[in-house]
Amino acid sequence: MQQNIYLLGAPGAGKGTQAQLLSEKLGIPQLSTGEMLRSARLEGSELGSRVAAIMDAGKLVSDGIVIELVEHRLARADHQDGVILDGFPRTIPQAEALDALFARTGRSALKVIAVDVPADEIRRRLQGRRWCTRCKKTYHITDNPPPPGQSCEGGGTCLLELRSDDKPEAVEKRLQTYADQTAPLLAHYRAKGTFFSVNGMGKIGDIFSAVMACILA
Numbered sequence: 001m002q003q004n005i006y007l008l009g010a011p012g013a014g015k016g017t018q019a020q021l022l023s024e025k026l027g028i029p030q031l032s033t034g035e036m037l038r039s040a041r042l043e044g045s046e047l048g049s050r051v052a053a054i055m056d057a058g059k060l061v062s063d064g065i066v067i068e069l070v071e072h073r074l075a076r077a078d079h080q081d082g083v084i085l086d087g088f089p090r091t092i093p094q095a096e097a098l099d100a101l102f103a104r105t106g107r108s109a110l111k112v113i114a115v116d117v118p119a120d121e122i123r124r125r126l127q128g129r130r131w132c133t134r135c136k137k138t139y140h141i142t143d144n145p146p147p148p149g150q151s152c153e154g155g156g157t158c159l160l161e162l163r164s165d166d167k168p169e170a171v172e173k174r175l176q177t178y179a180d181q182t183a184p185l186l187a188h189y190r191a192k193g194t195f196f197s198v199n200g201m202g203k204i205g206d207i208f209s210a211v212m213a214c215i216l217a
């Protein structure tokens with residue numbers, strides 16, 4: 001059966017970390033709009049240069065751009081057994097566009113799992129986050145470092161960097177953007193039925209068990 005899962009939460013709540021684990025466990029792809037936009041920037045594409053300043057300022061890229069990206073990605077053959085959505089939708093218009101797309105393409109209903117983490121812990125996590133610009137994996141300098149001897153999928157050791165939107169001013173703006181534009185999706189999806197919420201505080205493995213329990217419920 002097709003499994004469509006959506007991880008909803010503030011920046012730094014651990015959506016990407018959990019989505020990566022879910023993708024490995026369930027064998028379905030992770031679809032991260034943030035990751036797609038960062039890749040466009042690394043490639044130096046026209047889209048990448050259009051969105052760079054918006055992302056670094058902690059604002060949202062326009063609905064039209066991300067909806068088009070998602071629509072193309074969901075049409076791919078390797079996304080037909082299901083998908084783990086990470087960072088999309090992020091506004092009510094994006095959620096409505098996704099509903100319409102699911103209805104049009106006959107996809108199974110979305111299971112929504114909200115990951116809840118307080119703002120102070122988010123600030124701490126984002127300050128210590130590093131990502132590999134080559135294999136795109138995310139780590140934390142103290143809580144989730146790369147395992148010793150682990151080599152990068154791109155070859156050699158990972159090229160770890162602070163994300164340009166993890167600087168303190170951008171993090172504050174992203175938290176505000178989340179409260180204003182994304183948090184209303186909690187009520188939107190709660191009213192629809194298949195909505196779960198997990199406590200995002202604690203060990204990554206324990207949170208993963210809680211997320212899996214929602215999926216199996």
Ligand code: AP5
Nearest residue numbers: 011012013014015016017033034055061087125129139140
């Ligand atoms: P995006 O990349 O989606 O950023 P985000 O939603 O702000 O989420 P993050 O990637 O910052 O955090 P996360 O929840 O995935 O946490 P992670 O697992 O890394 O988007 C970036 C930008 O792109 C947006 O600001 C916007 O401009 C644009 N954009 C993207 N999608 C868009 C859309 N749909 N519409 C419009 N614009 C869009 O974990 C964080 C850190 O904590 C890591 O270091 C991790 O190792 C660590 N960690 C994780 N879990 C734990 C734990 N349990 N305990 C301790 N540490 C932990």
